Amino acid sequence: xxxxxxxxxIGPLIWKMQVEVPRLVEKAKAGQFVILRVNDHGERVxxxxxxLNREKGLLTIVYQVVGKTSALMTTVEAxxxxxxxxxxxxxxxxxxxxxxxxxxxxxxxxxxIYPIAQAYKEAGxxxxxxxxxxxxxxxxxxxxxxxxxxxxxxxxxxGSYGHHGFVSDKLKELLDxxxxxxxxxxxxxxxxMKVVANLTKEYNVPTWVSLNPLMIDGTGMCGGCRxxxxxxxxxxxxDGPDFDGHKVDFDLLTARLGAxxxxxxxxxxxxxxxxxxRLAESVRQFKYPDEVNK
Amino acid sequence: xxxxxxAVAKKKKKLEGPNKLPIxxxxxxxxxxMPAQDPNVRKKNFEEVPFGLSEEMAFIEAxxxxxxxxxxxxxxxxxxxxxxxxxxxxLEKDYAAAARKIKETNALPAVCGRVCPQxxxxxxxxxxxKGKSGKPVAIGYLERxxxxxxxxxxxxxxxxxxxxxxxxxxxxxxxxAGLTVAGDLIKLGHEVTIFEALHRPGGVLVxxxxxxxxxxxxxxxxxxxxxxxxxQFRNSTVIGKTDTIDExxxxxxxxxxxxxxxxxxxxxxxxxxxxxxxxxxxxxLTRSNLMRAFxxxxxxxxxxxxxxxxxxxxxxxxxxxxxxxxxxxxxxxYIVYRRSEKEMPARIEEIHHAEEEGVQFHLLTTPIKFxxxxxxxxxxxxxxxMELGEPDASGRRRPVPIEGSNYIMEVDLVVVxxxxxxxxxxxxxxxxxxxxxxxxxxxxxxxxxxxxxxxYAGGDIVTGxxxxxxxxxxxxxxxxxxxxxxxxxxxK
Ligand SMILES: Cc1cc2nc3c(=O)[nH]c(=O)nc-3n(C[C@H](O)[C@H](O)[C@H](O)COP(=O)(O)OP(=O)(O)OC[C@H]3O[C@@H](n4cnc5c(N)ncnc54)[C@H](O)[C@@H]3O)c2cc1C
Ligand SMILES: Cc1cc2nc3c(=O)[nH]c(=O)nc-3n(C[C@H](O)[C@H](O)[C@H](O)COP(=O)(O)OP(=O)(O)OC[C@H]3O[C@@H](n4cnc5c(N)ncnc54)[C@H](O)[C@@H]3O)c2cc1C
Ligand code: FES
Numbered sequence: 001x002x003x004x005x006x007x008x009x010i011g012p013l014i015w016k017m018q019v020e021v022p023r024l025v026e027k028a029k030a031g032q033f034v035i036l037r038v039n040d041h042g043e044r045v046x047x048x049x050x051x052l053n054r055e056k057g058l059l060t061i062v063y064q065v066v067g068k069t070s071a072l073m074t075t076v077e078a079x080x081x082x083x084x085x086x087x088x089x090x091x092x093x094x095x096x097x098x099x100x101x102x103x104x105x106x107x108x109x110x111x112x113i114y115p116i117a118q119a120y121k122e123a124g125x126x127x128x129x130x131x132x133x134x135x136x137x138x139x140x141x142x143x144x145x146x147x148x149x150x151x152x153x154x155x156x157x158x159g160s161y162g163h164h165g166f167v168s169d170k171l172k173e174l175l176d177x178x179x180x181x182x183x184x185x186x187x188x189x190x191x192x193m194k195v196v197a198n199l200t201k202e203y204n205v206p207t208w209v210s211l212n213p214l215m216i217d218g219t220g221m222c223g224g225c226r227x228x229x230x231x232x233x234x235x236x237x238x239d240g241p242d243f244d245g246h247k248v249d250f251d252l253l254t255a256r257l258g259a260x261x262x263x264x265x266x267x268x269x270x271x272x273x274x275x276x277x278r279l280a281e282s283v284r285q286f287k288y289p290d291e292v293n294k
Numbered sequence: 295x296x297x298x299x300x301a302v303a304k305k306k307k308k309l310e311g312p313n314k315l316p317i318x319x320x321x322x323x324x325x326x327x328m329p330a331q332d333p334n335v336r337k338k339n340f341e342e343v344p345f346g347l348s349e350e351m352a353f354i355e356a357x358x359x360x361x362x363x364x365x366x367x368x369x370x371x372x373x374x375x376x377x378x379x380x381x382x383x384x385l386e387k388d389y390a391a392a393a394r395k396i397k398e399t400n401a402l403p404a405v406c407g408r409v410c411p412q413x414x415x416x417x418x419x420x421x422x423x424k425g426k427s428g429k430p431v432a433i434g435y436l437e438r439x440x441x442x443x444x445x446x447x448x449x450x451x452x453x454x455x456x457x458x459x460x461x462x463x464x465x466x467x468x469x470x471a472g473l474t475v476a477g478d479l480i481k482l483g484h485e486v487t488i489f490e491a492l493h494r495p496g497g498v499l500v501x502x503x504x505x506x507x508x509x510x511x512x513x514x515x516x517x518x519x520x521x522x523x524x525x526q527f528r529n530s531t532v533i534g535k536t537d538t539i540d541e542x543x544x545x546x547x548x549x550x551x552x553x554x555x556x557x558x559x560x561x562x563x564x565x566x567x568x569x570x571x572x573x574x575x576x577x578x579l580t581r582s583n584l585m586r587a588f589x590x591x592x593x594x595x596x597x598x599x600x601x602x603x604x605x606x607x608x609x610x611x612x613x614x615x616x617x618x619x620x621x622x623x624x625x626x627x628y629i630v631y632r633r634s635e636k637e638m639p640a641r642i643e644e645i646h647h648a649e650e651e652g653v654q655f656h657l658l659t660t661p662i663k664f665x666x667x668x669x670x671x672x673x674x675x676x677x678x679x680m681e682l683g684e685p686d687a688s689g690r691r692r693p694v695p696i697e698g699s700n701y702i703m704e705v706d707l708v709v710v711x712x713x714x715x716x717x718x719x720x721x722x723x724x725x726x727x728x729x730x731x732x733x734x735x736x737x738x739x740x741x742x743x744x745x746x747x748x749x750y751a752g753g754d755i756v757t758g759x760x761x762x763x764x765x766x767x768x769x770x771x772x773x774x775x776x777x778x779x780x781x782x783x784x785x786k
Pocket of ligand 2: 409410411466468469470471489491495496497498532533534555556557579611612717719720760765
């Protein structure tokens with residue numbers, strides 16, 4: 001069973017976990033993902049690669065608490081174990097020298113663009129990174145990105161830090177200023193990827209997005225992860241997760257992500273009410289976005 | 295001797311000696327009926343449907359074997375199990391020896407006794423079945439009986455492995471093909487490691503075939519025996535991703551067997567197929583079996599529980615899916631199949647079980663479009679009636695749509711069970727590995743050797759979706775050839 005070397009909170013509902021999986025780490029490339037189970041009764045959850053320490057064989061993943069399994073993950077202590085972790089899965093991000101390459105990370109997507117930024121940089125690109133979050137307290141990985149990017153822009157929706165506005169606003173500014181971006185990679189919530197893709201279509205800049213449909217096996221066996229790209233059905237776990245953002249049917253993806261909404265909420269509620277699990281207060285107080293507004 | 299004593303003596307003989315009843319008497323014994331859960335009870339639970347034969351019933355059934363000199367059953371069995379031989383051992387009440395007899399050629403009797411299509415293999419040719427009763431010896435029941443007896447009474451003997459040869463074998467995939475190769479090669483003294491993509495070994499036996507037909511504890515017991523014999527299991531390892539075939543050689547494996555199955559689900563390619571509530575059979579069954587979504591209080595993986603469920607297809611997979619749907623609470627569970635009942639590839643027993651449980655069959659019918667609601671969930675399916683036209687390449691009459699016969703069927707869950715293609719992960723990452731135009735790995739039918747030296751393949755990845763026993767049989771052949779290769783061509 002893979003050892004969890006570290007598991008710490010880096011934002012109100014964001015954790016960073018390091019897992020010892022030497023062979024996986026040796027083989028992994030930026031843009032790939034893993035599937036893990038916390039325990040033997042658990043779900044198989046996909047997580048993007050957010051960092052690789054090849055010397056120590058450590059994989060970093062950054063996750064946000066959105067439901068039962070991610071909440072359960074926060075309870076694993078450093079030095080503990082998870083049931084399994086398989087990978088690297090999916091096709092690595094396409095890396096080339098485009099001159100100027102831009103990375104856009106929204107919310108939890110800030111993490112997986114980090115290793116891709118490193119790969120773009122190594123390929124000789126000038127790297128422009130734009131990261132954004134709803135507000136300052138849920139921003140993370142700024143230092144990491146600063147160390148890699150030639151230019152880093154930080155945005156918050158509420159203006160509590162950095163540029164006031166969405167990552168797509170900043171991107172539009174750059175494009176309007178005539179910055180010759182040769183390639184864009186955007187990872188984040190589906191609405192963000194959709195907005196970015198719609199924008200860059202107008203400017204005709206090739207744009208990759210990393211899709212996160214529900215998955216089970218991650219090897220092409222179940223077809224649960226199917227997405228529509230350019231009118232064709234693709235299996236995100238083996239054909240992706242990166243796809244041409246200009247061709248993706250984002251609405252279908254959004255709809256399919258909601259397939260188990262009621263069951264997920266029931267499971268989460270039950271989990272949070274269980275007095276036996278040791279949860280951080282912020283997790284214990286977890287609310288779904290639509291419950292917050294009420 | 296008076297008549298009464300005669301009867302007693304006869305009975306004694308019957309219980310003592312191997313099949314000494316005169317043929318005429320044996321022909322008169324009716325085929326034993328396997329006790330099973332009542333359809334109305336079982337359609338609400340996931341427990342195994344048939345209970346298995348009692349010792350008494352097994353003995354009586356074994357007496358029905360005529361021990362005929364031609365032994366057509368042996369030829370009918372794809373791996374030529376010595377059927378009369380193991381039946382004789384049942385009559386001697388040495389059930390463990392009977393199980394061992396089967397294992398000489400078939401490593402997985404507890405599995406095969408449950409899932410093999412005996413009615414098309416060993417039983418269809420049985421001479422007893424040609425008699426007045428018309429009912430062949432229940433070979434499958436007997437196979438299951440001895441294997442269960444051996445396991446439940448802790449009589450499984452670990453065969454003694456040959457002295458270590460110093461040769462290492464990697465097996466990719468832990469379905470019946472891979473498990474068979476592993477069992478044979480470990481006995482011969484080789485070091486054996488199985489690499490499995492999923493977190494649990496067994497292949498289709500654990501992720502596809504439901505608990506009510508093949509309890510997972512049985513598959514686990516088979517894997518445990520292999521582990522006790524020294525086979526290493528590396529679960530959660532995807533060959534082609536975590537390691538490639540060439541890297542396995544670099545890691546010191548001398549030969550490799552690929553038994554990765556046919557695990558890439560086909561879809562219909564019609565409008566609306568990506569709506570929520572349309573599953574491939576693989577996804578539906580994996581959620582229920584491997585992830586145990588049916589037990590929602592204990593396990594975290596969710597599954598959609600439809601009220602009106604249509605399963606598309608007519609094979610074993612379709613029957614497993616539709617019977618799972620009933621157990622997950624469906625009010626109406628339909629099989630929608632484009633040909634007629636005669637062409638259905640599923641085992642007769644499975645079709646029969648499905649019928650008993652209340653599955654409704656819409657034959658000569660095919661969907662042409664799925665219709666969703668405002669939340670993108672499937673709510674109906676447009677179907678068209680078919681009629682059978684001229685025979686196609688497979689010899690089966692080709693279904694053709696009847697114009698104007700379209701109708702709407704209300705459904706809230708659809709399971710597509712129209713077969714699998716082969717997964718390209720390994721071929722894509724293995725230079726020089728020859729595949730045919732369907733993506734199946736090409737292997738020599740006798741040695742199972744592929745176009746790459748030291749690489750062997752067998753089971754569904756070579757044949758396309760077939761059966762457990764054919765996969766196991768391919769494993770036997772491959773193990774023989776791999777052993778020869780290791781001893782003759784790999785110098786240590
Ligand atoms: C290739 C890939 C990479 C991913 N990388 C990361 C990552 O690096 N960090 C991270 O926090 N999450 C990542 N995800 C999403 C993560 O897998 C899900 O958040 C997780 O499975 C949720 O499980 P849960 O039980 O906590 O929540 P659930 O109760 O299952 O879901 C709660 C909510 O989260 C949404 N959700 C569920 N699954 C997903 C999903 N796969 N993608 C997006 N939203 C989902 C649901 O729609 C629902 O609204 C990735 C997903 C994929 C497919
Ligand atoms: C629902 C269903 C019901 C069936 N019912 C019957 C029945 O009643 N009777 C019967 O005889 N047959 C039945 N079959 C068919 C039978 O199960 C198969 O023919 C048989 O399991 C094939 O065995 P296999 O060893 O070739 O592969 P599989 O059983 O498919 O196992 C292949 C294994 O390889 C693993 N794998 C795949 N790719 C990789 C990789 N790259 N790296 C590592 N591991 C990998 C898979 O995860 C899997 O565990 C049924 C099939 C299904 C799907
Ligand atoms: S997750 Fe099963 S096919 Fe992609």
